[in-house]
Amino acid sequence: DTGVSQDPRHKITKRGQNVTFRCDPISEHNRLYWYRQTLGQGPEFLTYFQNEAQLEKSRLLSDRFSAERPKGSFSTLEIQRTEQGDSAMYLCASSFPAGRTEAFFGQGTRLTVV
């Protein structure tokens, strides 16, 4: 399968714990995006990378959140000291460089903070 892959699909964690999610983009894509989707809402942009460079971060990305994309391949999103408000679906997408191209989304990681 050459689509966008996210791991894990589901994560339940206790409040205050750290969690890390992984995203493997489509191999030819050098842009990678993270979105967060809460219940009943559309996805909200968090951050994006072009190759290994993180080019933009949303104000939604508090200092407890950090994203990396070493070597411009897979990406990780870490949340430190999780809070109940972090419970959401975290979606990863990838695309070719900017232009007339669409983003392809992964299946998402569902985070539940208890």
Next chain:
Amino acid sequence: AQSVTQPDIHITVSEGASLELRCNYSYGATPYLFWYVQSPGQGLQLLLKYFSGDTLVQGIKGFEAEFKRSQSSFNLRKPSVHWSDAAEYFCAVGAGGGATNKLIFGTGTLLAVQP
């Protein structure tokens, strides 16, 4: 500021009936527009996109959408709905200048299909 409005939170149609899902956007320049579909617990699948040119665009699964600049709308249509079309539908606009895939999404329309 850029925004997308989907006025209908929930729509129910009968199988075989026609469908129109509304989407209005606010964007200063020529928008790049998208419709995505999401099944429960799943990621997003692209149905169709508009970048320029013909304002009526065809997508997968028999969907089409029409871009109307004067109305700032990009409504999604399907002439005959199938039970498998039950899902949540999101309209999105590509924002951020060159980063066309920094997407701003609407809140979605949940489609239910009656037998």
